[in-house]
Amino acid sequence: MGLNIADVSVVYPAADGRPPVEALRRIDLSVERDDFVVALGASGCGKSTLLNLIAGFLSPTSGSIMLDGRPVDGPGADRSVVFQKHALMPWLDVIDNVAFGLMLRGLPEAERHATAGRFIDLLGLGEFRRSKVYKLSGGMQQRVGIARALTCDPRLLLMDEPLGALDALTREKAQELILRIWHETGKAVFFITHSVEEALFMGTRLIVMSPRPGRIAHRFDLPFSRQFLAGAPAREVKASPEFIRLREEVLRIIFADEEAAA
């Protein structure tokens, strides 16, 4: 059970005199319950396209996407998306942003604020419940976005470079936070990043994608997030010889891809 992507291809039709773009070719991927799948790859290799497929914003040119045995046909509350930025509602304060999904379901205010309040606390935003989101820092806004996605209690959390806009320190803290929340809530996660270190640290499984046509070139199983959750300090995990060896290997693959493409 879980998410099953079988033999999926996506071709964006020709436009403005450019030939059609084969954004994804014959992708096979399954995401089980409590998997943390990270997608890594050069710009333009089809990561966002894959996420849009899973989210249901895009239908594949061929192939099938099944969630718990049912085909995905459109977005739904069982798959919440966290965007890189610009996805909060500035006219709502923090708690109403977080409760947005529950409001759409028609829950009474007291109930949705209670649920939202728990996730706000979980993400360490307790004192900002009534703040305007446009007055928060980028890192805080991103946490609001994550809390909002979690309140809907999705089966699958989709994140498209959620930490890309954050500074190094905030970013590492956010990584640890997301891992803890993933561990506590037991959700499946599909996570896109450009950072090799972030990918290795967070995922239980890593897919490295290659462009033109977009495909999954390599797959790795990763132990590092479990080490961290078992109590090892994050920096120690990231500095372990095993981590560094794998990091260099993945970097080599990506650079080789870039050169082959150039």
Added chain:
Amino acid sequence: MTDQTQAPTRARPSSSGWLTRLTRAAPTRPGETYGVPGSGDTTWLSLASIALLLFLWWIVTATGWVKPLFVPSPGAILQKFADIWQNGFTNTSFLEHIAISTARVFGAFVLACALGIPLGLAMGMSPLVRGIFDPPIEFYRPIPPLAYLPLMIIWFGIGETAKVLLIFLSVFAPVALGARAGVKSAAIEQIHAAYSFGATRWQVMRHVILPSALPEILTAMRIGVGFGWTTLVAAEMVAATKGLGYMVLSASQFLQTSTVIVGIIVIAAIAYAFDLLMRAVERRVVPWKGRM
């Protein structure tokens, strides 16, 4: 140590300071955003500008450069104002003129918003609605109200309907087009986020697109009511015996320049007061405008 601070190291001549200000804004105080276009308080400049205009006006009349028939003095205008205020104009009290015109403009304005905003939103949302309503709106929009005034009178008579309808039409197009453009304000990520939480199309419309369109809708309303006042005089040209537009028109036929100017100032003052009100509403309703 101390002699170093006394060394004559003038970093930059301060005389270039105000020149650089023209090309690059000064850092903002905490709580403000750097580089927001046109930020800054203008109250004092505006007051000074008004004072200067009044002074020039007073100068040209007091020195007799311009005959009172063309430009009456500020004092004469004040006197005229007091006179109309007490005795009315053509047997109708001043307040009644004001009330009637205001009722016409705001009646038409409310009607135009009630119909124009939903229609504009629907045009933004649905190609079907846009396809149907785009040609007629774009067709009549550039035509001056004076040009179709005769048609209004032929079709709807010389009563109140034709007058309000004429003003309504001039407000309707900008409001509808503003609402239609506002639909595009929501970021695609906001819309996708709502759908990914299971929103229906209607909910996305109600909870994402409508709120993010609000700044543009409010701006369109401000522009629209301005068009309404512009059209007032045309609307009160035919078969009117009351109203500020009527007052201005009939006074001009008798070369009562001061009455004309009183009418103009009163119209401008009402329109400006309403605009200030709308700006206050804007600050309260969409404080996030342009900030995310």
